[in-house]
Amino acid sequence: MADSPLSSKNSAAAKRPVVIGLEVHIQLNTKTKLFCPCSTDYIGRTPNTNVCPICLAVPGTLPLLNDLAVALGSRMGLGLHCEIQNYSNFHRKNYFYPDLSKAYQITQYGLTIAVGGYIDIEPEGRPKRVRVHHLHLEEDAGKLVHPTADGRLTGAAYSLVDYNRGGVPLSEIVSEPDMSSPAEARDYVIRLRQLARYLDVSDGEMESGSLRVDANISLSNPDGSLGTRVEIKNMNSLKSLERALEYEISRQNKVLDSGGRIVQETRLWDDAEEVTRSMRSKETASDYRYYPEMDLAPIVITDEQIEDFKRAMPELPWEKRERFAREFGLSGEEVAILTEQKELARYYEETIAAGAPPARAANWVRMEVLRVLNETGTSISDFPLGPSVLAELVKKVESKELSSTIAKDILDTLSREDITLDEAVKRSGASAVRLTGCLLDEVVDRICAANPGVVETIKSGRDKKGGKMKFLQGLVMKETRGQADPSEAAGSLSKKLGA
Numbered sequence: 264m265a266d267s268p269l270s271s272k273n274s275a276a277a278k279r280p281v282v283i284g285l286e287v288h289i290q291l292n293t294k295t296k297l298f299c300p301c302s303t304d305y306i307g308r309t310p311n312t313n314v315c316p317i318c319l320a321v322p323g324t325l326p327l328l329n330d331l332a333v334a335l336g337s338r339m340g341l342g343l344h345c346e347i348q349n350y351s352n353f354h355r356k357n358y359f360y361p362d363l364s365k366a367y368q369i370t371q372y373g374l375t376i377a378v379g380g381y382i383d384i385e386p387e388g389r390p391k392r393v394r395v396h397h398l399h400l401e402e403d404a405g406k407l408v409h410p411t412a413d414g415r416l417t418g419a420a421y422s423l424v425d426y427n428r429g430g431v432p433l434s435e436i437v438s439e440p441d442m443s444s445p446a447e448a449r450d451y452v453i454r455l456r457q458l459a460r461y462l463d464v465s466d467g468e469m470e471s472g473s474l475r476v477d478a479n480i481s482l483s484n485p486d487g488s489l490g491t492r493v494e495i496k497n498m499n500s501l502k503s504l505e506r507a508l509e510y511e512i513s514r515q516n517k518v519l520d521s522g523g524r525i526v527q528e529t530r531l532w533d534d535a536e537e538v539t540r541s542m543r544s545k546e547t548a549s550d551y552r553y554y555p556e557m558d559l560a561p562i563v564i565t566d567e568q569i570e571d572f573k574r575a576m577p578e579l580p581w582e583k584r585e586r587f588a589r590e591f592g593l594s595g596e597e598v599a600i601l602t603e604q605k606e607l608a609r610y611y612e613e614t615i616a617a618g619a620p621p622a623r624a625a626n627w628v629r630m631e632v633l634r635v636l637n638e639t640g641t642s643i644s645d646f647p648l649g650p651s652v653l654a655e656l657v658k659k660v661e662s663k664e665l666s667s668t669i670a671k672d673i674l675d676t677l678s679r680e681d682i683t684l685d686e687a688v689k690r691s692g693a694s695a696v697r698l699t700g701c702l703l704d705e706v707v708d709r710i711c712a713a714n715p716g717v718v719e720t721i722k723s724g725r726d727k728k729g730g731k732m733k734f735l736q737g738l739v740m741k742e743t744r745g746q747a748d749p750s751e752a753a754g755s756l757s758k759k760l761g762a
């Protein structure tokens with residue numbers, strides 16, 4: 264704690280509780296934009312090719328609502344335990360910026376599709392419930408590009424605008440100010456992202472901008488009332504979210520310690536300098552002149568539709584965690600790792616369905632499969648070794664046909680090369696010597712015959728500390744190139760030598 268910006272020698276600072284509320288934008292996984300048929304696939308596209316008169320705001324065109332965006336937004340709302348509203352509408356949020364073709368953004372305001380939910384978080388093992396104020400739908404803006412002759416993206420003399428992203432559907436999830444540390448904020452985002460991915464609502468990638476976080480942070484007054492908040496934007500990783508919040512806590516404490524006041528403003532996180540900088544004083548709702556979007560009918564979601572959405576909900580992350588612990592008898596840590604991505608959880612369950620024992624399969628997936636995925640930068644969906652093959656491999660270890668060392672090598676081979684399990688086993692040489700039962704006894708006989716002195720010491724009971732026995736065991740393992748099971752080798756030796 265000594266070098267953390269949170270710690271302060273000033274005792275007043277230590278008494279100011281931190282209050283954080285997050286606004287998280289999640290890009291909805293639709294093929295087309297929110298109000299027009301343009302593709303949402305904007306990453307890496309030639310600028311201004313995914314556009315049409317509607318998203319370019321040519322006068323006379325009318326927006327047409329994408330039903331899938333409404334369904335996905337509702338799904339996310341249900342995942343957050345929100346109440347889905349039968350009736351909501353769109354507003355125009357007016358402001359001028361070159362990336363906003365219409366000079367207003369179509370967003371929901373006041374009446375939104377989902378209200379009043381929560382998500383349970385557990386940073387560093389401390390459970391906490393964070394309430395969700397509401398979830399609303401809105402369209403994304405385009406992007407400004409600042410080119411320079413040498414290709415750098417800063418210091419340009421002029422800006423260009425790319426509208427490919429303009430009109431892509433977003434859901435914005437606004438939390439209550441319930442978080443009290445950067446670690447809680449981080450865990451909240453991790454769990455929202457996991458939920459969005461479980462629900463196939465979004466890929467939730469922060470780096471590509473599918474998930475964006477604006478953080479509101481204040482330090483409470485001595486009487487416990489909420490302090491003035493600052494909104495921080497421009498954080499594009501979990502790490503920058505935490506750093507920005509830590510920086511802001513220390514900055515606000517310093518301002519208050521020196522008798523100053525916090526001004527309500529929007530600040531930008533500078534990832535390179537690791538500071539937040541004032542961007543503009545906070546605008547209020549009236550600055551935006553919100554008014555109803557008369558070109559769009561209200562969103563009506565019937566009770567029957569809400570029931571359909573509920574029926575279509577898949578197993579949620581916390582439900583899966585609870586079931587894995589109960590059905591497979593796994594520890595909390597094992598469960599957390601195996602259910603982190605639903606694709607990995609499915610892989611694990613299919614390995615079990617193919618006959619691998621749950622506890623052993625959990626170890627293999629956790630220790631070996633994840634290791635190879637990390638080393639090769641592959642996702643589980645692209646992992647060439649299918650769950651049924653892993654199950655066969657695990658069963659071979661279980662039946663002692665393969666030592667776990669060799670089985671791990673085989674797993675590596677199979678993840679690199681397109682060969683069958685049988686071929687890989689053959690190539691490993693493991694099948695040439697079946698190192699259990701009689702074959703293992705044969706090796707033991709040979710080792711004993713070659714070391715009569717040692718054998719004599721053991722037989723006459725002079726190997727008090729068991730060192731000679733260990734020595735022979737080592738020779739057996741060496742001779743079998745690790746293909747024997749160590750405990751079986753020991754068993755075979757003691758049987759032969761009566762020790």
Ligand code: ADP
Pocket residue numbers: 282283284285286437438439440441479480481489490491492547548
């Ligand atoms: P606005 O509409 O002006 O953005 P809201 O009241 O909707 O303001 O709040 C936006 C976000 O700011 C919410 O996530 C909320 O939890 C958070 N927030 C509100 N007050 C505070 C505060 N005093 N400290 C930290 N966060 C706050």
Ligand code: MG
Pocket residue numbers: 286
């Ligand atoms: Mg806001």
Ligand code: ZN
Pocket residue numbers: 296299300301313314315316317318319430
């Ligand atoms: Zn369009």
